[in-house]
Amino acid sequence: MKKELLKFGAFALLIMLAPLAFKGGYLMTVLVFVGINTMLSIALNLLLGYAGQISLGHAGFFGLGAYLSGVLTATYGWNPWLSMALAAVIVGIVAYLIGFPILKLKGHYLAMATLGLGIIIYIVFNETVDLTGGPSGLSGIPNLSINGITFDSDLKNYYLVWIFALLMVLFSLNLANSRIGRALRAVHDSEVAARVVGVNARLLKVQIFAVSATFCALAGSLYAHTMTFISPASFGFTFSVELLTMVVIGGLGSIYGSFLGAALLTLLPEFLRAAHDYDIIIYGGLLMVMVMYMPGGLVRGIPELYRKLLKSKGKTALKSEGGVEHA
């Protein structure tokens, strides 16, 4: 447990010091997105990596959080913090209620149902023009502020988003290592066995679904208040798939893996600007290669690769000692 805390401390320090290395600039904006995507992929990972329940509709919960915050503040002039809290609570309750019928489904059927849910939410954003501004989006969302400090620059937003993200990492690490975390993994592995040791599997699945959706809503609110403009395009089906990609590439059932996946998939497009229209092909290819050669994700794959490299290095050293040299 102490080791876990140390690891988290090192991670938090790294995050807090990262802006020093970048000194503002465009990359800071991207790093804000890394924070938001980390929150989202952790949320999805709790559901998919721990409890073993898939969702292809998480972009919908993300969008609900963003729009609830956006509409309450931009249109009705609410306090941003209050609307953020309310958005989280509302989305949590909605997910809880939807969770009961939807999580009775398993596997492909659950994937289809959550896919449908995400699409419905997306359509609502597009069609309720009076409320959301429709496809052209909603603008004029105020920044968050506290004690006279307004989070209006990339650097300030970076710290704002990452404080939430780090708290979420800490919460999720705790959850994963608790009795509940064990129960989630138990449900994932064998629902029957989990039930006969006394886990109320159905309720637990609904609860983690609601927690996951609440986290997405929080990330959505932060997104709305940092960007000050939102449009439905950010919350469509493709983004749900991107989240799924982050979780799988990072490592199912690993909190730090979610960070790695989010970081890679957020930063990668920035470096692939040249290949602009082909980035989706690279995404797809990456996912395929990862699943084939690193089924455990980056978080397990990289150490393994490192060990293999060390081994092969050791071998060549041995070879040269033995005098078997290659030209």
Next chain:
Amino acid sequence: MLRVNNVNTYYGKVHALKDVSLALGEGEIVTLIGANGAGKTTILNTISGVTPAASGEISFRSESVTALAPDRIVKLGISQVPEGRQVFKPLSVEDNLEMGAYLRYRSSEKTAAIHKDMDQVFRLFPRLEERRNQLAGTMSGGEQQMLAIGRAMMAKPKLLLLDEPSMGLAPLVVQEIFRVLERLRQETGMTILLVEQNAKAALKLADRGYVMETGKVILEGMADELMENAEVKRAYLGKEQKAAPGT
């Protein structure tokens, strides 16, 4: 202690249990034998609440448990070792055992008591202690079976439902498992309902037995009587009675 009265259970339209009745006394080991598809697993799943009964009555220590959810039933003191072991493969041996005590964390009992019970499981199955940090999925079938039994013990049950502990195991390992069950009875006076295909080993251990066929109980009696029963011998013990051509 446990009384099952005229229970009917369905899987969709399939009538899996037809008016099944059975009873267990305190401290008894009772076995349920029968061929594949006779309904043996279904009766255990019905008692533990995993596949609820459509009609009939199940009572445990004179309390009705017919319509209760599985977690409530575990709490009342019935633990099931499911068919095919079903240990939590990605969890360590220790975490599997802690999962067995899942409901006890919520009550006032302290972690110390749970660790004491874990030590007791380790005394019963020393092999599990050697492997306490190993992932359950990487162990042999026999070890997984021991873990599944240990996990059920961690709930401090008064009645243990065992579903085919011998399934897919080498004869020597089966012997070991049955020896432990015998010890369990001697040391703790545990009441056990044992479902088995290995009728011989099961009848040797048990006090009484029921024979099931296509969802019905067709025969019941003391274990040694059943062992001598011509029909049981023919169908389940693999000993053809040459001297009785008439049957």
